[in-house]
Each structure stands twice: as structure tokens, then as C-alpha cells.
Amino acid sequence: MRREITRKSKWMEMLGQWETYKNSTKLIDRVYKGIPMNIQAQVWSVLLNIQxxxxxxxxxxxxxxxxxxxxxxxxHQIDLDVSGTLRTHIFFRD
Structure with missing residues (x-):
């Protein structure tokens, strides 16, 4: 739980300074580690430049x-693939 809070605060800092981080290896590393569940929608919206x-x-x-x-x-196929290969990854817990 504490790790999730720490990761969320790092992500929120990154979102606050998006122009600095948007093309960085730090961003790539954090995406691979997983985006905290409670801010996934916000992060993906920024990553995909939805606005x-x-x-x-x-x-x-x-x-x-x-x-x-x-x-x-x-x-359905994506759900099958994810549950079969990445079930322990924090991003796909649910």
C-alpha cells in the first residue's frame, strides 16, 4: 500500500511537469512498472493527448x-492475453 502511495505521488509530480517528462526514459520506465490504478485514466489521457x-x-x-x-x-482477446501472461503485474491486478 505504501509503495502505491509513493508511486502515485511520483506520477502526479510527473504529470505536473509534463513538458519535462513527456519524451523521457523515466516516463518509459514508469509505464513499464505500472500506472497506479486510481490515476490510470488521467495518465492515459495525457499520454494519448486526448484533449x-x-x-x-x-x-x-x-x-x-x-x-x-x-x-x-x-x-475479449486482450483480456485473455493479459490474464495469461501478465497476471502478477500491478497494472493488471483486477
Whole structure:
């Protein structure tokens, strides 16, 4: 539990100084170690630059989001692969 709190604070610091860290090896290392569960959505939104994508292409973003929700065969396969290979990784606990 303490490790999770420490990791979360490191991630929050990194997000606060995003321009410094966005192309760094430190970011890559932290992603491989896992993103704390309670900030995953926030981190992935920044990693994928969602705000810019949404503002430049609001209609396209909405369509892509809906298509992603409907691709259940792929989501099912990803779940199978993750549970079979990375079940001990903190990112995939649940």
C-alpha cells in the first residue's frame, strides 16, 4: 500500500511537469512498472493527448470512442492475453 502511495505521488509530480517528462526514459520506465490504478485514466489521457484530439476533431473522437466500445471481440482477446501472461503485474491486478 505504501509503495502505491509513493508511486502515485511520483506520477502526479510527473504529470505536473509534463513538458519535462513527456519524451523521457523515466516516463518509459514508469509505464513499464505500472500506472497506479486510481490515476490510470488521467495518465492515459495525457499520454494519448486526448484533449488535443478532442478539440481538433470532436466528431471523429466521438465516432472512434463508439467504435472502440463495440469491438468486443478484440477486448475479449486482450483480456485473455493479459490474464495469461501478465497476471502478477500491478497494472493488471483486477
Amino acid at each position: 488535443e484530439v478532442k478539440s481538433k476533431n470532436p466528431r471523429t473522437y466521438k465516432v472512434m470512442k463508439e467504435k472502440g466500445k463495440r469491438s468486443s471481440e478484440h477486448i
